[in-house]
Amino acid sequence: MREYGIGQSVPRVEDQRLLTGKGNYTDDRKVPGAAYMAVLRSPHAAAGISGIDTADAATMPGVIAVLTAAGPQSPMASVGCP
Numbered sequence: 001m002r003e004y005g006i007g008q009s010v011p012r013v014e015d016q017r018l019l020t021g022k023g024n025y026t027d028d029r030k031v032p033g034a035a036y037m038a039v040l041r042s043p044h045a046a047a048g049i050s051g052i053d054t055a056d057a058a059t060m061p062g063v064i065a066v067l068t069a070a071g072p073q074s075p076m077a078s079v080g081c082p
Helices: 014-021 077-078
Strands: none
Touching: none
8 A cells, every 4th residue: 555645646546437428426317206406596796685586486397396595494494594
């Protein structure tokens, strides 16, 4: 077994596979019945958001849920966010 010092290059065994497009990623897997998520953020840094209209998103085909920080089932509630 070889030892490596600080700042010294360490050969990685996965490089060839990843650089030639033969890597296997979680996004490459297709699971029947899987749900997918999309996150929409404000395009403006530190912008104050006065309201969000989710009505159109909620009626789109295939949409299971539309979550916002103000929603009663907010996933952020567990970390102390409103």
